[in-house]
Amino acid sequence: MAPGIPDEFFIRGQVPMTKEEVRAVTLAKGKLFPEAIVYDLGSGTGSIAIEAALLAPRGRVYAYERNPEAVSLIKQNRDRFEVTNLEILCKEAPQGLEELPKAHTVFIGGSGGRLREILAKSLAKLQPKGRIVLNAITLETLQTGLAFAREENLKVEAVTLSVSRLEEIGKSHWWKALNPINIITLIKEE
Amino acid sequence: MAPGIPDEFFIRGQVPMTKEEVRAVTLAKGKLFPEAIVYDLGSGTGSIAIEAALLAPRGRVYAYERNPEAVSLIKQNRDRFEVTNLEILCKEAPQGLEELPKAHTVFIGGSGGRLREILAKSLAKLQPKGRIVLNAITLETLQTGLAFAREENLKVEAVTLSVSRLEEIGKSHWWKALNPINIITLIKEE
Amino acid sequence: MAPGIPDEFFIRGQVPMTKEEVRAVTLAKGKLFPEAIVYDLGSGTGSIAIEAALLAPRGRVYAYERNPEAVSLIKQNRDRFEVTNLEILCKEAPQGLEELPKAHTVFIGGSGGRLREILAKSLAKLQPKGRIVLNAITLETLQTGLAFAREENLKVEAVTLSVSRLEEIGKSHWWKALNPINIITLIKEE
Amino acid sequence: MAPGIPDEFFIRGQVPMTKEEVRAVTLAKGKLFPEAIVYDLGSGTGSIAIEAALLAPRGRVYAYERNPEAVSLIKQNRDRFEVTNLEILCKEAPQGLEELPKAHTVFIGGSGGRLREILAKSLAKLQPKGRIVLNAITLETLQTGLAFAREENLKVEAVTLSVSRLEEIGKSHWWKALNPINIITLIKEE
Numbered sequence: 088m089a090p091g092i093p094d095e096f097f098i099r100g101q102v103p104m105t106k107e108e109v110r111a112v113t114l115a116k117g118k119l120f121p122e123a124i125v126y127d128l129g130s131g132t133g134s135i136a137i138e139a140a141l142l143a144p145r146g147r148v149y150a151y152e153r154n155p156e157a158v159s160l161i162k163q164n165r166d167r168f169e170v171t172n173l174e175i176l177c178k179e180a181p182q183g184l185e186e187l188p189k190a191h192t193v194f195i196g197g198s199g200g201r202l203r204e205i206l207a208k209s210l211a212k213l214q215p216k217g218r219i220v221l222n223a224i225t226l227e228t229l230q231t232g233l234a235f236a237r238e239e240n241l242k243v244e245a246v247t248l249s250v251s252r253l254e255e256i257g258k259s260h261w262w263k264a265l266n267p268i269n270i271i272t273l274i275k276e277e
Numbered sequence: 278m279a280p281g282i283p284d285e286f287f288i289r290g291q292v293p294m295t296k297e298e299v300r301a302v303t304l305a306k307g308k309l310f311p312e313a314i315v316y317d318l319g320s321g322t323g324s325i326a327i328e329a330a331l332l333a334p335r336g337r338v339y340a341y342e343r344n345p346e347a348v349s350l351i352k353q354n355r356d357r358f359e360v361t362n363l364e365i366l367c368k369e370a371p372q373g374l375e376e377l378p379k380a381h382t383v384f385i386g387g388s389g390g391r392l393r394e395i396l397a398k399s400l401a402k403l404q405p406k407g408r409i410v411l412n413a414i415t416l417e418t419l420q421t422g423l424a425f426a427r428e429e430n431l432k433v434e435a436v437t438l439s440v441s442r443l444e445e446i447g448k449s450h451w452w453k454a455l456n457p458i459n460i461i462t463l464i465k466e467e
Numbered sequence: 468m469a470p471g472i473p474d475e476f477f478i479r480g481q482v483p484m485t486k487e488e489v490r491a492v493t494l495a496k497g498k499l500f501p502e503a504i505v506y507d508l509g510s511g512t513g514s515i516a517i518e519a520a521l522l523a524p525r526g527r528v529y530a531y532e533r534n535p536e537a538v539s540l541i542k543q544n545r546d547r548f549e550v551t552n553l554e555i556l557c558k559e560a561p562q563g564l565e566e567l568p569k570a571h572t573v574f575i576g577g578s579g580g581r582l583r584e585i586l587a588k589s590l591a592k593l594q595p596k597g598r599i600v601l602n603a604i605t606l607e608t609l610q611t612g613l614a615f616a617r618e619e620n621l622k623v624e625a626v627t628l629s630v631s632r633l634e635e636i637g638k639s640h641w642w643k644a645l646n647p648i649n650i651i652t653l654i655k656e657e
Numbered sequence: 658m659a660p661g662i663p664d665e666f667f668i669r670g671q672v673p674m675t676k677e678e679v680r681a682v683t684l685a686k687g688k689l690f691p692e693a694i695v696y697d698l699g700s701g702t703g704s705i706a707i708e709a710a711l712l713a714p715r716g717r718v719y720a721y722e723r724n725p726e727a728v729s730l731i732k733q734n735r736d737r738f739e740v741t742n743l744e745i746l747c748k749e750a751p752q753g754l755e756e757l758p759k760a761h762t763v764f765i766g767g768s769g770g771r772l773r774e775i776l777a778k779s780l781a782k783l784q785p786k787g788r789i790v791l792n793a794i795t796l797e798t799l800q801t802g803l804a805f806a807r808e809e810n811l812k813v814e815a816v817t818l819s820v821s822r823l824e825e826i827g828k829s830h831w832w833k834a835l836n837p838i839n840i841i842t843l844i845k846e847e
Contacts, residue, residue: 091304091305091306091307091308091309091332092308093308107305108302108305108436108438110305111301111302111304111305112298112301112302114281114301115281115297115298115300115301116281117281118281118282118283119281142281224641225636225639225640225641226633226639226640226641226642226799226800226803227638227639227640228639229796230796230800233450233796243443244442244443245442245443246298246440246441246442246443247440247441247443247452247837248298248438248439248440249438249439249440249441249629249644249819250436250437250438250439251436251437251439251646251647252434252435252436253433253434253435253436253437253606256605258607259605259606259607259608260423260605260606260607261604261605261606261646262437262606262646262647263646264629264644264645264646264647265644266631266641266642266643266644267631267642267644267817414831415826415829415830415831416609416610416613416823416829416830416831416832417828417829417830418829419606420606420610423606437647439629439819439834441836441837443796446795448797449795449796449797449798450795450796450797451794451795451796451836452796452836452837453836454819454834454835454836454837455834456821456831456832456833456834457627457821457832457834471684471685471686471687471688471689471712472688473688487685488682488685488816488818490685491681491682491684491685492678492681492682494681495677495678495680495681498662498663613830623823624822624823625822625823626678626820626821626822626823627820627821627823627832628678628818628819628820629818629819629820629821630816630817630818630819631816631817631819632814632815632816633813633814633815633816633817640803642817
């Protein structure tokens, strides 16, 4: 299995999942490589963590997720896709980050209101040239991410992604819009 | 090197290149796997072909490109990313497709006005459950792709992708819009 | 009352209504003037017809709507905004168009599958330099509109409008996307 | 002449102009009426001021523009559209606002870095139920507008507008994206 897993292949339950197209761009922004160490903070169904693990077969992915129901889904998905380099932690980030090996890429999907602290602790654990990739659906998350980059003098790349999906209505087709999302990449330069 | 190569890593010359975000979603729609056989028709700088080759290390990618200047770029990029499973054909698609092994995924990026013929010959060479992923910037390409799917009774998934990039102007930031692109996936069901 | 009436001022019932932003752009594309003769075909709640009537106080607006429940809403809205130059016809377009005075602007919002016939009869009733403004949510309506323009040698201006609205979620804000709509303006040149 | 003047009807010179579609939505958000008092701060070519003056024939529009070249364009456009209720002030807002009659609607298009002061002085001059409509192309302007609304306890409606225009390339058509713009409406409730 290579990345590009369609949404419907994941076991989901009631847990919200990053949409296929957003996941693809998010992973691309992470610039993974086969030996990469990756954190996925606020992992949800684990869809990003699992694709990251497939892209870094000789590396290791640490998925943080505080919701036990979601953790159970990540485990089921890990089994389904036969991923062996994914460690699942039922904790709230950034608790215990300091014990992990340094990361090349940190994905942040959910932050439960502690985003600034998570960003600071992630940066402290980031390898030189490492990347933090933040998915922001709210204005406030976007602002916090950009303000953090400015204070810490990080390079920033940010995009807004708007996806519409073709749907049938009767004999006709129309575009159904998904909500726009900001994908913010913070790069530690030295 | 895993997929998610930034645009600026590719050698480009004057040849237009699929943007990073579009490339990521296009590749994800291709649902590649390590042994996949892939065609990339109208390969341009080869950015999709090269990432596909990295995602299918035990498979093979055939890149068609009729412009010799572009072919030279694809070769340089193949060397730069140390890709060994990418064959570059300086031909106009669909010429010679019949001699290739059957494909799991066909990417179509440029068609020089022969799109319907290319779609038909691609479908003839497609494995069961194989996918044709068509990048359409024009209305006419979108229409041809959807009409072809209807006639051939293929499953269709189509999205419009709109990307805006954050840019600095003075001390402020604004979103610079890229043109929207349609990514159409045609799936051979049986 | 001048145009720019917010959605919530209209009496609506269960009838779908053109969104405020789409209505504003649609009306602007119609290039109305105080004496304009206007048709609004598939008038729904009458929101476009009423704003058109306000913009053409010495002209006249003919609203076609086949659904009696919707016709009753248009009447209520006509009373609410004290519009006196709006005639409401409970008919399916293009039935009876030939009896109306020639139009400077024709708005087409709904077509019930008879779009090509409606376009042809509208064009036949259009003043020189007159405009047909077509709101298309489906690909098929867009294609029919563009094909008609090509055959009849009309000038075309088409835009896709994507609107997102800021909403509060808890203490945060996010953008809620409305579905994109095409607004196609066909201009009779001579 | 009623509103919905196409861009190409305005005399423009080198001064940037609000695009037709953005102008239409901006004016609609202003909820003008025939007797409205309107300020247009940072008026540019005057396209919003002139359409506002047409929508408020028994009201009055005050256009602020500090660039003398732009002021000359506004005057030419005022003559072209035979507008008589538009006063043009070659000043930098908010200088001299206190001397004007109270406004029902304030449009803010350009702010030269003094946005917060302009917002505060505009609010002080606003009629009950009056509206400030702010066109924001930068993130910073959006943030300032929303923060001001929160502090002053104003009702906010904000939209992002993304417009793409159909263009011909050879025998084909594609959508050319304009940059997204935020239109923020601040409403004084009591």
